[in-house]
Amino acid sequence: MLGRFDYQVPVRVIFGAGRVSEIGAIAKAYGKKALIVATGTSSMRNGLIGRLQVYLSVEGIQSEYFNEVSPNPTSFQIDKGAGFAMEKGCDMVIGLGGGSAIDAAKAIAVVMGHGKPIWNFAAGCVENPLEITEKTLPIIAVTTTSGTGSHITCYSVVSNEETRQKPGLGSPNLYPRVAFVDPELMVTMPPKTTAATGFDVFAHSLEAYTSNLSTPITDLYCEEAIRLVGRYLPRAVKDGTDIEARTALAFADTLAGFSITVAVVTLCHAAAHAVGGICHTVHGEVLAVLTPYFAEFSMKSRPEKYKKLGMLLRNEAVLADKSEDDLLNDGISEILKLVVDIGLETRLNRLGIKAHDLEAIARDTVGYMSGAVALDPRKAGMEEVLNILKEAY
Numbered sequence: 342m343l344g345r346f347d348y349q350v351p352v353r354v355i356f357g358a359g360r361v362s363e364i365g366a367i368a369k370a371y372g373k374k375a376l377i378v379a380t381g382t383s384s385m386r387n388g389l390i391g392r393l394q395v396y397l398s399v400e401g402i403q404s405e406y407f408n409e410v411s412p413n414p415t416s417f418q419i420d421k422g423a424g425f426a427m428e429k430g431c432d433m434v435i436g437l438g439g440g441s442a443i444d445a446a447k448a449i450a451v452v453m454g455h456g457k458p459i460w461n462f463a464a465g466c467v468e469n470p471l472e473i474t475e476k477t478l479p480i481i482a483v484t485t486t487s488g489t490g491s492h493i494t495c496y497s498v499v500s501n502e503e504t505r506q507k508p509g510l511g512s513p514n515l516y517p518r519v520a521f522v523d524p525e526l527m528v529t530m531p532p533k534t535t536a537a538t539g540f541d542v543f544a545h546s547l548e549a550y551t552s553n554l555s556t557p558i559t560d561l562y563c564e565e566a567i568r569l570v571g572r573y574l575p576r577a578v579k580d581g582t583d584i585e586a587r588t589a590l591a592f593a594d595t596l597a598g599f600s601i602t603v604a605v606v607t608l609c610h611a612a613a614h615a616v617g618g619i620c621h622t623v624h625g626e627v628l629a630v631l632t633p634y635f636a637e638f639s640m641k642s643r644p645e646k647y648k649k650l651g652m653l654l655r656n657e658a659v660l661a662d663k664s665e666d667d668l669l670n671d672g673i674s675e676i677l678k679l680v681v682d683i684g685l686e687t688r689l690n691r692l693g694i695k696a697h698d699l700e701a702i703a704r705d706t707v708g709y710m711s712g713a714v715a716l717d718p719r720k721a722g723m724e725e726v727l728n729i730l731k732e733a734y
């Protein structure tokens with residue numbers, strides 16, 4: 342029987358190969374001069390920035406370009422980007438790239454709208470954080486990975502190099518007005534990035550599926566996203582030009598994005614953020630190591646969902662006639678199989694994380710990431726988290 346639930350995600354999705362060419366016609370409703378935010382120089386080298394600027398200019402929109410954003414964008418970079426865009430008179434922000442570029446674009450839109458440094462808005466990290474209001478400039482997302490779901494969500498993850506924290510800022514004012522999901526932009530993604538971002542989609546789907554905030558709508562999205570990742574991620578890692586696999590993963594990322602907006606993420610993402618804040622690791626690579634361990638920890642607290650995992654990852658239609666314990670263990674084996682298939686690591690020490698950091702990671706997990714910890718079906722404190730981290734090390 343269905344219980345009570347709320348569901349609202351106000352993002353216009355423009356999905357399909359070649360559709361990024363429509364950005365000028367759509368963006369002109371939101372402003373006259375755009376700041377395009379990207380990470381590094383690859384978008385410039387492969388001509389994507391130039392194409393975007395042409396699509397905008399034919400509709401009368403001027404644009405500026407800011408690429409001083411790293412993976413795990415920092416509060417310093419965001420404040421700098423906002424200062425640059427304010428000087429240039431930009432009135433909307435386009436995030437072009439993966440989660441880092443889109444998260445940075447969202448945060449820059451906050452700083453520009455409020456005229457205050459981004460860290461002032463970091464709830465959980467500062468005393469009396471400022472509220473992210475409707476003064477935030479309009480945000481448009483153009484995703485080139487599949488992905489972090491950031492093109493759909495109302496979150497922006499910001500790292501602070503001084504405090505070594507990596508909180509997720511959340512507000513309804515952080516929703517992109519429009520999200521372009523064009524699988525053609527994803528065919529040049531290298532295999533390792535495809536694997537890491539693809540695993541992030543899986544982790545979002547699994548955590549939103551098993552979260553205390555899951556809804557019947559997001560459950561459908563998550564089940565489909567898990568099926569799509571299981572079926573297509575190994576294919577996309579093997580052959581990046583496989584447009585059918587790219588399209589399926591872009592769709593899975595979008596479904597997972599809607600799901601984490603409503604059902605959020607749980608314990609494993611809390612720990613992965615804490616790892617990223619301290620060790621500057623690649624988000625999806627950390628999740629690939631941690632997910633089997635945290636899933637094993639939580640699975641008996643929501644067995645009706647976890648027992649379907651193996652079936653979903655193998656794209657089977659019916660649950661096998663096995664005991665609940667066998668089905669739960671089958672799910673863990675399938676996750677491990679996926680991790681190995683896509684060439685990711687299975688131990689934290691292989692990611693350059695130092696054993697002496699584990700305690701601080703556990704402390705931050707249950708500290709500034711406690712919101713996500715509370716959504717896990719199983720209660721966990723610092724001791725449990727530290728034990729899991731040691732196991733995964």
Ligand SMILES: [Fe+2]
Binds near residue numbers: 489541610624
């Ligand atoms: Fe994630």
